[in-house]
Amino acid sequence: MLSIWTVTLFLLGAANAKEICYDDLGCFSDLEPWAGTAIRPLKVLPWSPEKIGTRFLLYTNENPTTFQTLIPSDPSTIEASNFQTDRKTRFIIHGFIDKGDESWVLDMCKNMFQVEEVNCICVDWKKGSQTTYSQAANNVRVVGAQVAQMLSVLSTDYKYSPSKVHLIGHSLGAHVAGEAGSRTPGLGRITGLDPVEANFEGTPDEVRLDRSDAVFVDVIHTDAAPLIPFLGFGTKQQVGHIDFFPNGGEEMPGCQKNTLSQIVDLDGIWAGTRDFVACNHLRSYKYYSESILNPDGFAAYPCASYRAFQSNKCFPCPDEGCPQMGHYADKFAGKISDESQKFFLNTGDASSFARWRYGVTITVSGRTVTGQIKVALFGSKGNTRQYDIFRGLIKPGSTHSSEFDAKLDIGTIEKVKFLWNNNVINPTFPKVGAAMITVQKGEEKTVYNFCSEDTVKEDVLLTLTPC
Numbered sequence: 001m002l003s004i005w006t007v008t009l010f011l012l013g014a015a016n017a018k019e020i021c022y023d024d025l026g027c028f029s030d031l032e033p034w035a036g037t038a039i040r041p042l043k044v045l046p047w048s049p050e051k052i053g054t055r056f057l058l059y060t061n062e063n064p065t066t067f068q069t070l071i072p073s074d075p076s077t078i079e080a081s082n083f084q085t086d087r088k089t090r091f092i093i094h095g096f097i098d099k100g101d102e103s104w105v106l107d108m109c110k111n112m113f114q115v116e117e118v119n120c121i122c123v124d125w126k127k128g129s130q131t132t133y134s135q136a137a138n139n140v141r142v143v144g145a146q147v148a149q150m151l152s153v154l155s156t157d158y159k160y161s162p163s164k165v166h167l168i169g170h171s172l173g174a175h176v177a178g179e180a181g182s183r184t185p186g187l188g189r190i191t192g193l194d195p196v197e198a199n200f201e202g203t204p205d206e207v208r209l210d211r212s213d214a215v216f217v218d219v220i221h222t223d224a225a226p227l228i229p230f231l232g233f234g235t236k237q238q239v240g241h242i243d244f245f246p247n248g249g250e251e252m253p254g255c256q257k258n259t260l261s262q263i264v265d266l267d268g269i270w271a272g273t274r275d276f277v278a279c280n281h282l283r284s285y286k287y288y289s290e291s292i293l294n295p296d297g298f299a300a301y302p303c304a305s306y307r308a309f310q311s312n313k314c315f316p317c318p319d320e321g322c323p324q325m326g327h328y329a330d331k332f333a334g335k336i337s338d339e340s341q342k343f344f345l346n347t348g349d350a351s352s353f354a355r356w357r358y359g360v361t362i363t364v365s366g367r368t369v370t371g372q373i374k375v376a377l378f379g380s381k382g383n384t385r386q387y388d389i390f391r392g393l394i395k396p397g398s399t400h401s402s403e404f405d406a407k408l409d410i411g412t413i414e415k416v417k418f419l420w421n422n423n424v425i426n427p428t429f430p431k432v433g434a435a436m437i438t439v440q441k442g443e444e445k446t447v448y449n450f451c452s453e454d455t456v457k458e459d460v461l462l463t464l465t466p467c
Contacts (some may be wrong), residue, residue: 018391020045024073025145033204034138040199040207042134046142052128054146057100059109059120067101067122075157082119087159089119091147095171095196096136100124104285108168112327122148127435129172137199140172144179151184166330170285171196171233174209174219175407181213182206189330192219194234194284201235202343209239211340218242218329220287221249223280233281238340242332244325246287246298246347248306249420253349255279290353291326296409297354298325299443300343309344312403315359316442346405355405357442362418366455367430368395371422377439378417379410386419394420394432403442413439415465416450421458431455438466445454 021027030036030043048054057067060082068081083089090112092105102120109120128139147167154160166189169177174195181187182205192209200208211217219240225232232250247253291298299322303314323332325345347353360375370393374386384407391401418434434456439448450464 015343018043018045020048022049022142022145024149025049025142028138028141033207034141037203037359039201039203040137044134044138046138046140046216047128047135049142049146052125052142054128054143055100055124056150057122059106059113059122060084060087061113061117064110064113065106067084069434070150072146072153075153078153078158083308084117085158087117087119088164088166089121089154089160090166090168091121091123091177092165092168093143093173093176094125095169095173096129096133098171098173099126100130104282104289108285108289108292111289115292121150123173123176131200136172137175137196141179142173144176145183147176147180150182151180151187162186165189166191167214168288169193169195169209171281175200175207178209178213181209181217187214187361189216189218189333190214190240191288191326192217192240192327193288194220194222194224194281196233197224197235197237198233201237204273211239211241216241216330216333216336218244218286218323220244220246220325222246222252222283222287223250223278225250225280233278234284238342240340241336242323242329242341242343244300244323244329244345245306246283246300246325246342246345247460248278248344252280252283253347254271255283286351287347287353289324289350291324291328294322294352294354295328295354296443297352298345298347299323299357300325300345301357301442302341303344306344312359312401314344315357315403315404316440316444322443345467348407352407355407356409357403357405358384359403359440359442360387360416361399361401361438362389362393363397363399363436364432365396365435365453366432367433369391369420369422369426369430369432370394370424371420371432371458373434374399374419375437376404376417376419377413378408378415379413381411382408383410384408386417409441413441413448414462416465418452418456418462419458421457426458429457431457433462434464436467 017030035043055430056070062082087103105122125143167177168191170193174192177190216239223234224236301314303309372391376386377384387404437450449467451467452464456462
């Protein structure tokens, strides 16, 4: 039997529970799982739609630099706008301490206009995001309901199917997208850009973004280290049909944190240090924006872990191919499985972030020496720099393999240049060569073979041509 004390606590909890209702959006309570749990200890109700002041800013190919404001409760604003029902609609939803007219949001729309005709709607909820973190995390619920309301108006008044809608949410905005998706049956796609961890990781599906929120959910993790002590803002939890972990998902190249960032007050972290402290967190939308203009520059490989990926155990792409992280991930939608899938890739350390992965195997000829081997690839679209393939004892007949990420797709591979050195003066001037070098591009099954019967002294280039 329950004790009197337990029953009293239960009744007190129920009596203290609060709920707030807003016309058209429904009711929001501070009962579990929304509050009063280990993950969400504070009982905080979301603000009213009036206080949050959400705006829907429409950009299209016809008005790429100045927005038109759409108001769900006033369909005439949609009627008078450039919104076109024969196009896809992509909503971009910012996160904590951000705003919908931030330059990155418009830049993302502008990149889309270069490759497609689209309705690009920026969801601006800055009044609701520029507050304490706990309040902003709860305001997500109302903003998500408002996005769902807009989708309902489009569906009801314009027969515009939710299947043509793609929600792109960064940080807290990813969970706004999840809330909107959970209220919108048949929503086409959600892309979560580093969905935020605090108050969301480990919660039930209805609280956060999850794979049931759209027909296809893809997620990019760029700041998945634990919040304490590493100050990782993003979740490491797999929440999509496919989850991408570029560079392992925790430390992005070009983002080196220092002691200044070891602050653990969630509300103090962002003020004045947004770009500096949150560099990893912001990389997710930078990768996505660049992927729009690079349809094949972000191929990601299925792999058990980033360590396995770095150890060259996940190359080349399997028979079903590799998805592209970012804008074109939905081309892989027909190949998703019942299980969440993890994909890994490397990027550059500053834009351009796109990379193309190549695998190389060298069969050595000539003398036995200690040293290092490098190769450069030459193709129809350009050539790579020299990449280290092997260091150690180089023996004739031995084979050495490695993979590297090039800054460009070199097209059809035409020749390979081989170089070796050991940085030690050797009076016998030994010669080493490559009898064969095989090259494979990660996304292709074709293996290219290049041969040479020559050997060269150290620091002398040897050119191999197709066998």
